[in-house]
Amino acid sequence: MRDEIKEILITEEEIQRKIVEIGKGLTEEYKGRFPLVVGVLKGSLPFMGDLIQRIDTHIELDVMDVSSYGNETVSSGEVKIVKDLNTSVEGRDVLIVEDIIDSGLTLSYLVKLFHYRKAKSVKLVTLLDKPEGRKVELVPDIVGFTVPDEFVVGYGLDYAERYRNLPYIGILKPEVYNG
Ligand SMILES: O=P(O)(O)OC[C@H]1O[C@H](OP(=O)(O)OP(=O)(O)O)[C@H](O)[C@@H]1O
Ligand code: HPA
DSSP: OGGGEEEEEEOHHHHHHHHHHHHHHHHHHHTTTOOEEEEEETTTHHHHHHHHTTOOSOOEEEEEEEEEOSOSSOOOOOEEEEEOOSSOOTTOEEEEEEEEESSSHHHHHHHHHHHHTTOSEEEEEEEEEOGGGOSSOOOOSEEEEEOOSSOOBBTTBOBTTBSTTOSSEEEEOHHHHHO
16 A cells, blocks of 8 residues: 555654644643544544544543535535534534645534534644635634645545555555556
């Protein structure tokens, strides 16, 4: 599998160092507040798994699975909830954990939904931000790394459901797409 990677953009060490740094900030921010940490399936799993171990205060964990309606050219910005939270967000400090923000459609929907459901606060942490991909305005509160407008895989991010189990972020060789 690793021989299918053309270039490593962000190494395993860089990711882990960044997670320690983000975790320290979140520890300070959420001390004594018992936030609800929401991972968005499936891509956020490795990031969320590593990040929560670096938050040194009590948290509650939940996951949500969503998928976007429409296609590349016609996107309504609507998102279908495939699996909802088990926990009510009302009155809670919610921290959404994502692997990547690209068009921003998925996350702008979720942020609005949690406000509508009367969360006390909603913050968004993403490992990767691809600002050139934006279709709607969305500024994440915490960004690990900004990536160029290229398709990236690894550390949760897939191409056709593969490569999520790479420990780093990379770009695939072109022949992978051409079969
Ligand atoms: O900013 P956007 O353009 O909305 O893209 C970001 C979303 O797309 C990816 O998820 P995907 O729907 O591919 O599901 P997955 O996490 O299961 O791979 C990623 O994990 C984000 O949730
Ligand atoms: O660059 C990407 N890679 C994998 N999944 C994605 N979902 C949005 N952008 C990406």
